Amino acid sequence: MPRYYFDIIENDHRSRDREGVDLPSLDDARREAQEALADMAAEVFRRSENATLTIEIRTEPDGASVEVVASASIRTN
Amino acid sequence: MSKPTEDELRPFFATIAARDTISDEEHRALVSAMGDRRVIAAGTDIAREGDRPPVSTLVLSGMTARYSTVEDGGRQITGLHLAGDFVDLHSFPLKIMDHSVASISRCTIAVVPHAELKHITEQFPHLTRVLWLLTLLEGSIHRQWLVAKGRLTADEQMAHLFCEQYVKAGIAGLTEGGRFALPLTQTQLGDALGLSIVHTNRTLQRLRRTRAIEWQDGIVQILDWDMLQELGQFDGSYLHLERVPR
Structure with missing residues (x-):
């Protein structure tokens, strides 16, 4: 199974995924990213009034992202 | 048999x-x-x-x-x-x-x-x-687990689970020098925490970066027990470790 790396970008801060997750296909990786975004948005948006959360998928540990899968933002003022 | x-x-x-x-x-x-x-x-x-x-x-x-x-x-x-x-x-x-x-x-x-x-x-x-x-x-x-899932952040909930597993292993006499077996895959850990794989992976990386634990090849090493308990808001009283007549 190919390994996918999921970078989480919270506002301007990128947490680079250096371990990755083995998944059957890019479609599965997209689905996982979407679920993770939903999970994490609940936490991030609870503690900040303005936030943007993005997940990018890479297929190489040091490579460029193959796509921005999911992104969400909140603005309350 | x-x-x-x-x-x-x-x-x-x-x-x-x-x-x-x-x-x-x-x-x-x-x-x-x-x-x-x-x-x-x-x-x-x-x-x-x-x-x-x-x-x-x-x-x-x-x-x-x-x-x-x-x-x-x-x-x-x-x-x-x-x-x-x-x-x-x-x-x-x-x-x-x-x-x-x-x-x-x-x-x-x-x-x-x-x-x-x-x-x-x-x-x-x-x-x-x-x-x-x-x-x-x-x-x-x-x-x-319900309280942890409902009211703790993913970081806290994961730290709490590691605390609990360590204490339980200790009671059973299965720890040695702060080490114990936790043979879960990351997917299984996510299934226990009710988190997606990616969120589990990220949360685990964050926990590792605190240097409170190491977890490799199914073995957990506690590096800083006080910190781990604090991260997980862990209070082991629910495990009822009091030797009294029941």
Whole structure:
């Protein structure tokens, strides 16, 4: 199974995924990213009034992202 | 086919000894209630939802999980059991399994026929209360998981789970120098925490960066216990480690 790396970008801060997750296909990786975004948005948006959360998928540990899968933002003022 | 040895039963008696004192006669009654021991491969269902098991299962080595599945195939692990734990003592009075139990790693188990448990409840009132206590502890742990899932952040919830597993392993005599076996995959850890794989992976990386724990090849090394407890808002009183007559 190919390994996918999921970078989480919270506002301007990128947490680079250096371990990755083995998944059957890019479609599965997209689905996982979407679920993770939903999970994490609940936490991030609870503690900040303005936030943007993005997940990018890479297929190489040091490579460029193959796509921005999911992104969400909140603005309350 | 053979019965479990005293050595294999040591974690079980240790979990009882952490909470109560049993007599030699009661000890012997529990030993003689044990049926055959079996070795099972990782990923094997021990009991399935809807089953009417005639026996309860005691883990002698390895790790098992209670789980339920939902319609989209998602799996929620609702309990983890290690050596010394009964995985389904409640199936004796409840009769029908309302969830499944599977081995996480290769396990050795002992089956205890319900007829033997019935005999204990009829002949040994104190032992009956001890067995009752063991099922109540399961309920207490479930409550704590619910609170952690409902009210803690993913970081806190994961730290809490590592704290709990460490304390439980310690009670059973399965820790050494802050090390203990946690043979879960990241997916299984996510299933236990109710988190997606990616979120689990990220949360674990954050926890590792705190240097409170290391977790490699199924072995956890506690590096900073105070920090881990603080991260997980862990208070072990729900594990009821008081050796008093029950």
